[in-house]
Amino acid sequence: MIWLRRLPPLWQRLDVTVRDLPLALVLMGASLVPSQHGYGTEFGGVADRPFDALGLLAAALQCLPLAGRRRWPALTLVLVVCGFALDQLSGYHLVAGAALPIALLSAGAHQARYRRTTVLVGSAVFVALCFVVDRIATGEPLGEYLVFYAALALAWGSGSWLRHTRATEAERRRLVAEATRTAERTRIARELHDVVTHHVTAMVVQTEAARYLTADPERLDSTLTAVTDTGRRAITDMRHLLDVLDPDHTTPAPDEALLAVVEQTRRAGQPVEFVEEGTPAASRGSADLVAHRVVQEALTNALKYAHGSPTTVRVRHRPEEITVNVSTERAGAPGVSPGGGGRGLIGLRERVEVLGGDFAAGAHGDGGFTVHARIPARAPVGGQA
8 A cells, every 4th residue: 555655746746737637637528428418507598509529629628728727827718718608609508618717716826927907808708708698699687697707706716815825825934934044043143152252262362371471381382282272172163063953963961061161261361160069961952052151151251351350150950940150250451341242141141031041140249240040951832042
């Protein structure tokens, strides 16, 4: 039975005219059944006429063009209308008359150009057909003609509604895709800011310090080695950032990642005291990543705006949340806040709040600066970092 599951995909790969051909053939076959002659659509009361070669032409004009109803909707409609007019004026009244509303529905749904012109021309053709039929037949009350016109208009209107629905859905999908791309670009921008700013700041500070160590070769060599290691670490973190696109990628353990950030900041000349309470969970996804970014951004700002000032990092792990507190004493140029320019802190606030946590950053009484974050271990439904 495996072949049965393969049929739908194979059918969808066929050209649309091939997929529409069975409908045309079925309707054509029904029109050729002798017992069905004279029992199709009857318009205007023209006397019945036995089926002949002209009737075969009328059936073919109405049915076979339906194979192109989605690829060439306007041409299909013209051919079907011609076949319908021949059918009714000759008095065959074939089952093929059902092709007219199908062609109108398809044209309303798939015709892209000259839609208003099609409606006007079609209405004029209908009026002309009514006039000719009324002259050669017994005629019908005006109300019958109006009801038939309303039925045809309903078929066109249904196709137009389908077209509008598809267009609306396509626009909705486009907007969703655009919003997704925007959100992804924003996320990547945040990651780049966090990764690049931290490492480049450390490298700048270390390089500046190297200027004054030319008389001490050992310390100069140590400082330049730290710059090299920081650059390599930046490249590694950039690769990890790109690896996020791979669903099978792995990340370092939370405690190792935090220790690496703290150690790198210390090597850049910033005295950092690191206190960690509790045991990190094996994997808490976004919570661990956000906690890492909070520590990284806070230490970057401390290194950049309060170089040499004692800094304390406290991370507390609980089953339900991670608490991060980074405090820097007053140092650096007067009037310069260890909080930095604010762009990174704004990004951190958004990250934490998306997970349903709390974030605060600001100066404290003795002139220092504190960053505090409470990060739930599990993001709320629909949340993402």
